[in-house]
Amino acid sequence: MLHVIMLQRSTVIETTKLVGQEVLLKGWVHGRRDMGKLGFIDLRDRSGMVQVVLVPAELSSRGQEAMKDLRSEYCVAVTGVVKPRGEKQINPDLPTGTIEVLAKDIEIYNPSKTPPFDLTSDTRAINEEVRLKYRYLDLRSERMQRNLVLRDRVAQFFRDFLHKNGFVEIETPYLTKGTPEGSREFLVPARLHQGKFYVLPQSPQQFKQLMMVAGMERYFQMARCFRDEDQRGDRQPEHTQFDLEMSFVEREDVMSLIEELYVELIKTVTPHKRIQQVPFPRLTYKEAMEKYGNDKPDLREDKNDPNVLAFAWVVDFPFFEKAEDGGWTYSHNPFSAPKPEHREWLMEKKNIGDILTTQYDIVLNGFEIGGGSIRNHEPDALKKVFEILGHSEEDIQEKFGHMLEAFSYGAPPHGGIGPGLDRLVMILTNEQNIREVIAFPKTGDARDLMMGAPSEIEEKRLREAHIQIKK
């Protein structure tokens, strides 16, 4: 059987073009049926599935031994000859349903214990804690593989589109300083600096603005963002966004570029989906609240059509909101610019509740899938925002001094947006939960059941990091 070694591997899907030829296939036993002395296995690889016929008399002695052992999820190499199926045996539901492979030799790479759940049915019906613990088995299902492949295609489309439009992808640090505003952040003790901490960024907001100060003009990054918030169905401690920022632009420039991006994305990656309305409808925050009672309305006319996509923009949010303590807080992002016609109110700190921000949110089928704004690039005007938010002069210098300093060296007008990847891919795959489109998600209480994270850490390592557990 020396010739076996010389054969190059074919993928399962290629077999239909190799009728009459000897092929070497590698993959997993998806299922097995026996009929008397004959055996049939469905052999699965990333490309699909094919029927392999096991006839002892046709098999090498190693193959005959293997035939006795073979069970579901065994990892094997099969050498065999591709045969056309008889008219009646053709399976129109299977892309390889016109052929089968008569096995000559089988090598078992690795046996498999019985999986804790059935991989051949829809795993969404399985208890999710079990799925997450054995995620490497759950990901073997065709649906999960398709979801991850689509996620990659969406990401690659974003990258190609942005590169074509003159953007440069630039990585920014994950060990950084916290923003005292916004969501709760994860802390990372600094071993080399006792009593000090890095934080994991909620987004690259400050870095991307500093990139504009640096004259990069068009930056993007597929960025991981970290938020230590109590988890909800569509929240994870880490999520991914296509963070981008542009110089010398107004609101309309960013919105039209992003609209073009989504329209082209759908055409290219999920052409079976239909965008309900182009250009995307635009609602003011006030209209959205009055008409739909929320600021991410689901505008689909036919909610039963799984292939309709109702994009919309929501704009003209109030910049400031009354805080619980009676002072002012910001509605979206303190680094945003107010609408140009409200700049004077900001500078004079009057009509504060009426100042509108340049914020634009993009909404799809009732989910917010991204948000951004034109930024406040004038240090004096930005300082007014922090004053309205109740920060003392000293506080402003300590927390935002580096940004105000940066903006005093000829910062350009700039703006951007951060389209999320998780929710978008969830909608495009018709899934109900972002965990279905993330390879290794965490549970609702932020545990990784497969790896066993978070976990206890040896005393010695805590000491090195200059921390101890507070009981």
Place this chain on the structure above:
Amino acid sequence: MLHVIMLQRSTVIETTKLVGQEVLLKGWVHGRRDMGKLGFIDLRDRSGMVQVVLVPAELSSRGQEAMKDLRSEYCVAVTGVVKPRGEKQINPDLPTGTIEVLAKDIEIYNPSKTPPFDLTSDTRAINEEVRLKYRYLDLRSERMQRNLVLRDRVAQFFRDFLHKNGFVEIETPYLTKGTPEGSREFLVPARLHQGKFYVLPQSPQQFKQLMMVAGMERYFQMARCFRDEDQRGDRQPEHTQFDLEMSFVEREDVMSLIEELYVELIKTVTPHKRIQQVPFPRLTYKEAMEKYGNDKPDLREDKNDPNVLAFAWVVDFPFFEKAEDGGWTYSHNPFSAPKPEHREWLMEKKNIGDILTTQYDIVLNGFEIGGGSIRNHEPDALKKVFEILGHSEEDIQEKFGHMLEAFSYGAPPHGGIGPGLDRLVMILTNEQNIREVIAFPKTGDARDLMMGAPSEIEEKRLREAHIQIKK
């Protein structure tokens, strides 16, 4: 001047094709010279630089006011007419040296304080702490912008090449569980689980192997890797690698794919570079140590030629090394497979010091730029490694139980590599330090001087994370 508003922005480099036309340029004042009533500014944007001539009589009244103020690094919009230069005024060193722009109007977007260092000369001569504090100014230099753009092109080439070869990019978590082996890891206290911690991954090693168990067959990821080690010149607390893994492969498959990747990369992205020898020479660890005294030899025949690239592979490393405590430790990666001919020695735990690993390192001009191996996909054999390393049965189950469990469900033979991005781009840009090719690097003692990280954190936030500082 209403027509000004209607003009679309041109980039500086486009002006040479717009002679006689009115253009709108946006960018920064790179420098200014005055000759009597005439002024000249070099206007810089990401595309390059152009000379703008200021003649008061030609300028709008706003332009005349601006002309009085304009200084280096002011951010401006200039409207003007592109004029050919006289024969004698042509500057052959400047891509736009055949033309100049006679300004009609100037808008100052943002003034600039005097920068703390000269941005027009080679900033490598400047004190690095000052450069890092004002990184957003340092990045305005042509060299730094070119470095970041090349980094993006290299990354995009990797992605395109791997996609073409059937790889899927898949994101893995940054909040995970530690590997008790390897470098020191950064800790992240878990707010929802008192006394427990996530760690930031040294690499996606375990996840990428679990992806192979999951049947993804060809995975890659441009992954951030975190190591809390004492810093050296070419180390950073976070670095980037193109992590990849393939199923059903042997050492030769991975090495030849990666060799093709680097050869094509150089041809495409830095065609002015010359690879000294293709196929890349291969050295055993023993040969490298005997002949060069180290395992990442610089094989360049002409070390004065800045455009020569001497790639090489180093293979056949010992799997185990004697540890300080007299036991065994591993040289590279405990998850590697031994060379096939030494598998029996591993299973019988004999000739331990002579067992060679399937590890392959790729070396370029004296730097290790990537390393990988064929993995040990058989749970019994992997367990032998941990036994040799001195782990108790209980210890093995606690620390590696999830991997051994995963491998018992038909794990395929697999292997991979993790080509680093930082050092590669450093070499391709002829830089001496990886900080020159990272947008926002940290100092030797892991501080971010621009953001002020790490920093002190309010008591309240430490309490939420269930930790306190150990004095």
